[in-house]
Amino acid sequence: MNQWRTGWMQGVADFRDLGRAGADETLRVRVVSAVAGERARVKLSNRFGDGPLSVGALSVSAGDRVISARFAGRTDVTLPAGQECWTDPLDVTVQRGGEVTVDLYLPKPTVQATGNYSRMLMEVSGPGDHVGSPDFPAVGIPTVEAPDGSRLPLPVPFVCGLEVFGPEVAVTAVCLGDSITAGGWPEGAQELLAPRLDAVMLNAGIAGNRLRTDSGGPVASFGPSGLSRFEHDVLSVTGASDVVIALGTNDLGLPGVDAPLADLPSAQQMIDAYRRLSDRAAEAGLDVTIVTITPFLGSEGYDDSREGIRSVVNDWIRTAAPHHVDFDAALRDAEEPRRLAEAYDSGDHLHPNDAGTDRLAHAMATHLAHRHGSAVG
Incomplete structure (x- = not known):
């Protein structure tokens, strides 16, 4: 119809x-x-x-x-x-x-x-x-x-x-993310899925975006937080069936660099924010996937305490999220898991290069295909 x-x-x-x-x-x-x-x-x-x-x-x-x-x-x-x-x-x-x-x-x-x-x-x-x-x-x-x-x-x-009046599609996923999402893995996942699953991956990535904290001042372009923009950028999207929450990296990396140090959250505060978004999505009838936070050792803003928060949050995502995709495992170095693998590092030790973006796209496409009884080569 x-x-x-x-x-x-x-x-x-x-x-x-x-x-x-x-x-x-x-x-x-x-x-x-x-x-x-x-x-x-x-x-x-x-x-x-x-x-x-x-x-x-x-x-x-x-x-x-x-x-x-x-x-x-x-x-x-x-x-x-x-x-x-x-x-x-x-x-x-x-x-x-x-x-x-x-x-x-x-x-x-x-x-x-x-x-x-x-x-x-x-x-x-x-x-x-x-x-x-x-x-x-x-x-x-x-x-x-x-x-x-x-x-x-x-x-x-x-x-x-842009809305189009046409046939129903099987999956329409809004990908709520930061610059890693804006870099294009949703579009890559959609291309991989196209031969096997009628899926639409909508890119709602904003560079610098955070899960919990709105941006302001000289970096207002980092946008309202995921919590603040969820209604506008996810729940109001016509035809949405799924949401992928791909936020958290900037909550850890920006405080003390491009945001007040007091903005640095605890692991529990981040987990509570994921739960709030998951509950709001479930109430609206959307399936929820949360991705793990990728490594950033060597980038500006990294320290051991933030790595500890990332580890706790990722453990929660892997064990308690409604669905999850392990972006951390997809990109981390085999010998030093706190760091991006060199093959996937753009050079700033934070953002994936094209090969890394392709790897994230494949991980997401594999997840969605598996959930819907298909396969990705």
């Missing part, structure tokens, strides 16, 4: 401190839908804005069809600070794994405050309304300066969800 399903989403955070304000420009955002259907709608967010978001026009393109969007019948919309909205349903055919392009025209000076670093980059036009244009006058991919002086693509603002 056809129904609305989430085909793509991103968790959003507060990027006001980046300070980029555009006016009389068009943004072009390309996303990939995990589901197919014959109608679609797009979600916009001004959740962290200080003022209204004015969108003069918006279009959605899939294949060779370009549709002008409407908002309650209007071609423009003004979204107050803190609010979100959906376009009206659009008659556009979306393919599973197909690219969907969203253009939005910003006629007024607009601080791009709400968004996320995304694997889907955006382009920005020269002056004018170029919504739906086949010859988009891109002026490049805007970047911002990172704390280490490197340049990062500007976070993708405002566009935070």
Whole structure:
């Protein structure tokens, strides 16, 4: 039976401190839908804005069809600070794994405050309304300066969800995580599952995100905690059947580095937070999987006391979580289990490289396939 399903989403955070304000420009955002259907709608967010978001026009393109969007019948919309909205349903055919392009025209000076670093980059036009244009006058991919002086693509603002009206899928899992999740293991797991299990893995990773503690100040872009954003980023996701909780690394590593040392939790406080999220998910009818916290010996923020907390928490996840996937075991060094194996270390002793991300994807795909009576090669 056809129904609305989430085909793509991103968790959003507060990027006001980046300070980029555009006016009389068009943004072009390309996303990939995990589901197919014959109608679609797009979600916009001004959740962290200080003022209204004015969108003069918006279009959605899939294949060779370009549709002008409407908002309650209007071609423009003004979204107050803190609010979100959906376009009206659009008659556009979306393919599973197909690219969907969203253009939005910003006629007024607009601080791009709400968004996320995304694997889907955006382009920005020269002056004018170029919504739906086949010859988009891109002026490049805007970047911002990172704390280490490197340049990062500007976070993708405002566009935070795509729903598609189409056939039901077996599993729709929201992956609530940090930068390790944002790095792409959900998409990798979905690709591995595709031949054997009709599964959608939605990436709700936010770099720097924590399980228990909201971020603020100079690192507000680390986002609301898993506890705070669970309703918004998991329970409100259309069609969700599962949640994967992949948070905890930054609860241990950030205090004393990019957060007050007083934020460092005890093992019991972390376990209590996992239990709270598990209970909320179960009440909503979602299956819960919690992943173990991966090693970080050698990274900034590591010490023996934090390693002790990680060990206790991981033991609880392995023995008491509703379901678990052992990301720790997948990535740790055989001789020094407090450290990432060299083959999977990106170089900072915290984040996995591409091979490590692939290994996490395989671990998650194997888990879900096993639960649903399939197999992953």
